[in-house]
Amino acid sequence: MxxxxxxxxxxxxxxxxxxxxxxxxxxxxxxxxxxxxxxxxxxxxxxxxxxxxxxxxxxxxxxxxxxxxxxxxxxxxxxxxxxxxxxxxxxxxxxxxxxxxxxxxxxxxxxxxxxxxxxxxxxxxxxxxxxxxxxxxxxxxxxxxxxxxxxxxxxxxxxxxxxxxxxxxxxxxxxxxxxxxxxxxxxxxxxxxxxxxxxxxxxxxxxxxxxxATPLGQRDLADAAQWPRWAGPGDVPAQAPVPPRLAGRRIAVARDAAFCFIYPSNLDTLRALGAELHFFSPLQGEPVPEADALWLPGGYPELHAPALSAASALRASLHAHVAAGRPVWAECGGMMALFDELVTVDGQVHAGWGLLPGRVQMQKRLAALGPQQWDTGAGVLRGHTFHYSRCETALHPIGRSQRPSQAGPTHEGEAIYALGPVKASYFHAWFASAPEAVARLFLPTEAA
Known part of the structure; x- marks a missing residue:
């Protein structure tokens, strides 16, 4: 067609x-x-x-x-x-x-x-x-x-x-x-x-x-009587252009089996903002590439805790990145790996990367699930939360996402933590919902 x-x-x-x-x-x-x-x-x-x-x-x-x-x-x-x-x-x-x-x-x-x-x-x-x-x-x-x-x-x-x-x-x-x-x-x-x-x-x-072998599988796509043509979505408004706020900036993105929860649209949004993306694998012990900012997406750090804990070169590069004042945005599993300790559901304690104080405790019960939005001050980021762990930390949140409700006011959602250039939360953001807010996550404070 x-x-x-x-x-x-x-x-x-x-x-x-x-x-x-x-x-x-x-x-x-x-x-x-x-x-x-x-x-x-x-x-x-x-x-x-x-x-x-x-x-x-x-x-x-x-x-x-x-x-x-x-x-x-x-x-x-x-x-x-x-x-x-x-x-x-x-x-x-x-x-x-x-x-x-x-x-x-x-x-x-x-x-x-x-x-x-x-x-x-x-x-x-x-x-x-x-x-x-x-x-x-x-x-x-x-x-x-x-x-x-x-x-x-x-x-x-x-x-x-x-x-x-x-x-x-x-x-x-x-x-x-x-x-x-x-x-x-x-x-x-x-x-x-x-x-x-x-x-x-x-x-x-x-x-x-x-x-x-089923009637569904035997339907002929070319036969409009068997597969009716879609009527289309009606008028489609043009999307506002994304300003290249991250032009010339290199963003390191963790991507492997431990950090795999990445919306393809989020990568598209970062590129539309002008960023150059460099992927690396924490699970393979690869250090953070030379970059202006770092994104640690969600995934399964709890399934790979021994390997992540043993990645000393990676840990050193993370600390050097943060010591240089370069921004970090860590979502859910990415945030979990940044704490001092990660405790698996069977009680095993693994050393985290030590950039956030406290520990993450895995549990058998679902801790949170559902849509969330975060008013960053530069735009409202929409997304969701879904995790089976809780974090115990002395950090005080700089804000919280909200659970939207069509029937009434919103309700308090996930904590947003900040320590130096690191921002972290269980909140998974859909970057296309507020590109300006995303740009500020990956810019140093004085440039944001």
């Missing part, structure tokens, strides 16, 4: 709840068409770092988030339109259950006319499958609907029972059996990242092979 011929098919893969198999089906659908030589773009609804790893592996392209609150409506519209003008298929994976969250995946589908494919774990149901599918389709008016796919089905007879329970059998898009060949393992923050599994692509290929 060329830009001259209009928009391509777009589908939003949703479910009644988390854990139903959205990522598996969305990634399999992307992989099925991508390996056939078609141009496929994938997006993730809502703030998420883990599911996009799988979608990116399947598509071979960066995967951006689409969230009506975090991105804003104009940003979502622009990203969707650009993708649909240059692709043969666009796949958007939903978040949690179809109607969960404010805004929800259903809100995104209704706003932009994205047909919903519902994935339902049918392993423990029969006739109720039809009732659940009917409820998802009709709970809100004017929800675009593609159909329903049953996941983790026990047999062909089981699949037939599920199909017979549908009010509209024409909305049946097939069934996938439960199979370890394409299962995606999980841990405390969600799915295990695709880059951590040597057989990750083989898992996606197995899932794509299974999907190819």
């Amino acid at each position: 060329s830009a001259a011929s209009g928009f391509c098919p777009v589908v939003l893969v949703a479910a009644p709840a988390s854990g139903q198999g959205k990522t598996t089906v969305a990634s399999a659908l992307v992989r099925l068409h991508q390996r056939a030589g078609r141009r496929v773009r994938a997006f993730k609804c809502g703030p998420d770092f883990l599911d996009p790893f799988w979608l990116s592996l399947a598509s071979g392209a960066p995967v951006h988030s689409l969230d009506l609150w975090m991105n804003g409506e104009a940003d979502c519209a622009q990203r969707l339109q650009q993708a649909a003008l240059s692709s043969d298929l666009v796949v958007v994976e939903g978040v949690m259950g179809l109607f969960d969250g404010q805004p929800s995946a259903a809100d995104l589908a209704r706003r932009f006319g994205l047909p919903v494919l519902a994935v339902i774990d049918a392993s423990a149901m029969a006739g109720t499958f039809g009732a659940l599918a009917f409820g998802l389709q009709h709970y809100q008016p004017d929800l675009p609907w593609l159909g329903v796919l049953a996941n983790r089905v026990g047999s062909e007879r089981h699949a037939q029972m599920l199909r017979d329970g549908l009010r509209e059998p024409g909305r049946w898009l097939g069934a996938l059996p439960r199979d370890a060949a394409w299962s995606l393992p999980e841990r405390h923050l969600g799915l295990v990242s695709a880059h951590e599994l040597p057989d990750a692509l083989a898992r996606l290929d197995a899932a794509a092979d299974a999907l190819a």
